[in-house]
Amino acid sequence: AQKVTQAQTEISVVEKEDVTLDCVYETRDTTYYLFWYKQPPSGELVFLIRRNSFDEQNEISGRYSWNFQKSTSSFNFTITASQVVDSAVYFCALSESDRGSTLGRLYFGRGTQLTVWP
Amino acid sequence: DGGITQSPKYLFRKEGQNVTLSCEQNLNHDAMYWYRQDPGQGLRLIYYSQIVNDFQKGDIAEGYSVSREKKESFPLTVTSAQKNPTAFYLCASTPIPGRMKNTGELFFGEGSRLTVL
Numbered sequence: 001a002q003k004v005t006q007a008q009t010e011i012s013v014v015e016k017e018d019v020t021l022d023c024v025y026e027t028r029d030t031t032y033y034l035f036w037y038k039q040p041p042s043g044e045l046v047f048l049i050r051r052n053s054f055d056e057q058n059e060i061s062g063r064y065s066w067n068f069q070k071s072t073s074s075f076n077f078t079i080t081a082s083q084v085v086d087s088a089v090y091f092c093a094l095s096e097s098d099r100g101s102t103l104g105r106l107y108f109g110r111g112t113q114l115t116v117w118p
Numbered sequence: 119d120g121g122i123t124q125s126p127k128y129l130f131r132k133e134g135q136n137v138t139l140s141c142e143q144n145l146n147h148d149a150m151y152w153y154r155q156d157p158g159q160g161l162r163l164i165y166y167s168q169i170v171n172d173f174q175k176g177d178i179a180e181g182y183s184v185s186r187e188k189k190e191s192f193p194l195t196v197t198s199a200q201k202n203p204t205a206f207y208l209c210a211s212t213p214i215p216g217r218m219k220n221t222g223e224l225f226f227g228e229g230s231r232l233t234v235l
Contacts, residue, residue: 108162
């Protein structure tokens with residue numbers, strides 16, 4: 001079973017539109033971490049955010065915001081006033097433990113290709 | 119600058135040949151990982167290593183081998199036993215909790231694209 005589901009395969013928006021990327025996860029652990037990564041055309045994954053399971057506060061960083069809801073097992077990502085440079089593949093990921101033996105073992109969703117048109 | 123270097127960036131291989139992808143990091147990270155990415159797929163874990171001379175299989179280790187003789191290096195060999203090796207391969211690293219400040223973030227290289235002809 002998929003631990004992380006990103007139902008949106010591709011999204012296209014016009015510049016300055018707001019866009020939300022959905023992420024639903026599945027885990028039985030009480031301690032876990034959720035991540036968002038951006039993959040531009042160059043291929044390297046760029047870390048955007050980490051959220052632990054005990055912190056449900058929403059976070060805002062510039063045009064980016066994240067909504068974590070344990071009740072629905074979702075960790076959605078919103079880009080406000082999108083720009084062409086936001087075009088990339090975005091991955092949501094789950095880490096089920098912060099024990100040293102498994103930290104860094106991330107389960108990734110299939111990614112959402114975001115295209116922002118000028 | 120500190121980071122992860124993967125080479126080669128592009129690689130072509132004939133069927134039946136083994137090929138080794140290089141991954142070097144100068145971040146002083148203990149743990150290193152290899153992920154495989156296929157079009158429209160997420161990243162799937164091939165192998166990981168938490169310490170020198172030790173490594174563990176991930177979800178899709180069949181047809182691959184690794185070594186960890188030095189902390190800085192974690193090469194991946196794609197063997198002829200791998201039935202569908204054409205993919206994008208990403209190497210990553212992270213500090214171990216307690217040894218360095220660790221946010222759980224994985225640091226990635228720029229990837230190696232392998233094509234089997």
